[in-house]
Amino acid sequence: MPTIYAAVQFPRIASRTYDKEFISSGTDSLPKQTSIPVAHTPTPKKQEKNSGCRVALIGFGTVGRAVAKILCENGGGDLRLTHICNRNVEKKKQSLKPNDVPGDVIWTDDVDTVLNSDVQIVIELIGGLNPAEQIVRRALAAGKSVVTANKQLIARHGPDLLQLAASQGCQIEFGASVAGGVPVLPALRTGLCGDRLHGIAGILNGTCNYILSRIENARIPFSEALEEAQARGYAEADASEDLDGGDARAKLAILALAGLDSRVAPESIRSRSIRTVDAVDFDYAAELGCTIRQISRAELKKNILLAEVGPCLVPADSPFGRVQRNLNLVLTSGQYGGDMAFLGAGAGGDPTAVAVVSDLMFVAQGLSAGRGKKDVPSNVSTQGISTPTISSDFETPWYLRFFVRDQPGIVARLAQILAAHHLNIDSLLQKPGFEKAALPFVITLEPCHDSMLHPALEEMSGLEFTIRPCLCLPILR
Numbered sequence: 001m002p003t004i005y006a007a008v009q010f011p012r013i014a015s016r017t018y019d020k021e022f023i024s025s026g027t028d029s030l031p032k033q034t035s036i037p038v039a040h041t042p043t044p045k046k047q048e049k050n051s052g053c054r055v056a057l058i059g060f061g062t063v064g065r066a067v068a069k070i071l072c073e074n075g076g077g078d079l080r081l082t083h084i085c086n087r088n089v090e091k092k093k094q095s096l097k098p099n100d101v102p103g104d105v106i107w108t109d110d111v112d113t114v115l116n117s118d119v120q121i122v123i124e125l126i127g128g129l130n131p132a133e134q135i136v137r138r139a140l141a142a143g144k145s146v147v148t149a150n151k152q153l154i155a156r157h158g159p160d161l162l163q164l165a166a167s168q169g170c171q172i173e174f175g176a177s178v179a180g181g182v183p184v185l186p187a188l189r190t191g192l193c194g195d196r197l198h199g200i201a202g203i204l205n206g207t208c209n210y211i212l213s214r215i216e217n218a219r220i221p222f223s224e225a226l227e228e229a230q231a232r233g234y235a236e237a238d239a240s241e242d243l244d245g246g247d248a249r250a251k252l253a254i255l256a257l258a259g260l261d262s263r264v265a266p267e268s269i270r271s272r273s274i275r276t277v278d279a280v281d282f283d284y285a286a287e288l289g290c291t292i293r294q295i296s297r298a299e300l301k302k303n304i305l306l307a308e309v310g311p312c313l314v315p316a317d318s319p320f321g322r323v324q325r326n327l328n329l330v331l332t333s334g335q336y337g338g339d340m341a342f343l344g345a346g347a348g349g350d351p352t353a354v355a356v357v358s359d360l361m362f363v364a365q366g367l368s369a370g371r372g373k374k375d376v377p378s379n380v381s382t383q384g385i386s387t388p389t390i391s392s393d394f395e396t397p398w399y400l401r402f403f404v405r406d407q408p409g410i411v412a413r414l415a416q417i418l419a420a421h422h423l424n425i426d427s428l429l430q431k432p433g434f435e436k437a438a439l440p441f442v443i444t445l446e447p448c449h450d451s452m453l454h455p456a457l458e459e460m461s462g463l464e465f466t467i468r469p470c471l472c473l474p475i476l477r
């Protein structure tokens, strides 16, 4: 049978910011940093008293510390760190090294001390929804601009918060909330706002990418790759948000807002877990010239937004297929400019802090230019945002992997069900050497809509010879 696939989803990437050199070709070596430089020099300077834009930091954890370090090492430029707020603040201060933070910074565990002060920009880095949402709303209501890295907050309340900021003549920026240190949101604002984007896809969760690329390279079971990721600090003890797609779909919702002007509740985006991917799937994927990655994708078609997060087969030599370890990659597709790619560190204190400080500098520029209420710039505009219907009914070729108790007539039975649902088989793959009691084999299908495939999968799930649910993955060519 021929192995022919229609061109689907995001076409090949003609990269502008993407450089082959940044993508590892299968080793564990750490690639170089993202290609967009940030305007600061690492020369330690003293904070100029009474000058610059007054900034308060709420949340002195991994990212907060790194932000304070950059501000202090660079003397802050036009930025002056005046307050640091954290619960149990005395304990936090004990872990400081000399010169970590300028001596004139006010430390407090009382948010009101910050909100009632004359600071102009509040950095929210405590994470989560509560009390972050209240703090951000109160800061904006008081006319203070906000910089945050909080994806859950922005994915759920971004449009409202943008509106509140605009009505108060201030800004809310959240460049670090998607892809950590990779400057995707600023790129959408400055470099791509002249285009009309219709698609965004990305590897947005470093934990999943670490686990999948480890299974790919070492052919270890999923559970072992997860344990390794946890031991290295790449995955939390409860990694459900990462593995089951909750983290990535919050980021996809933000990208849809910023790049496709679409308001999307993260819960309305379907997510499939990577937990069911087996090492043998990488063997079969390789036979098809592919590998497996967790892909978050959104495609705008009139007033329908196709959106989904989950493991997909991608060509091994494509930008997605070559992203190793815990890196992030975002691809955009535009009507005029075609495809663009952005690659780099999606997490980590320092890379994420670079994105936060870049947002701070952007807000401070507006403040020092003395812009009036109506001229406040923003990474993301509140104008022209629509609320499309959300669907996951993508049309792609499909990879179906079965684990069966071997017996005669299995393929004929599956083929019969597929034919009854008008689904065309493209290829059949079966590797030798497996036990008959748990035999994995693969059927690939020619392109069809998700909605056509679903009833066939339900019918197959009741077959007496299957010993595990069928793994069904889209193939993105």
Ligand SMILES: NC(=O)c1ccc[n+]([C@@H]2O[C@H](COP(=O)([O-])OP(=O)(O)OC[C@H]3O[C@@H](n4cnc5c(N)ncnc54)[C@H](OP(=O)(O)O)[C@@H]3O)[C@@H](O)[C@H]2O)c1
Binding pocket: 058, 059, 060, 061, 062, 063, 064, 085, 086, 087, 088, 125, 126, 127, 128, 130, 131, 149, 150, 151, 176, 177, 180, 346, 347, 348, 349, 352
């Ligand atoms: N870490 C990354 O690589 C990364 C990447 C992209 C985006 N982000 C986002 O950046 C934000 C911060 O992440 P993080 O990794 O820096 O988190 P973190 O290390 O847990 O730091 C959070 C800090 O906020 C403090 N805090 C929590 N609740 C508080 C409250 N109610 N009042 C005052 N202080 C409070 C915590 O104090 P305790 O120490 O007492 O708990 C901690 O110092 C999150 O929104 C996260 O999603 C992080």
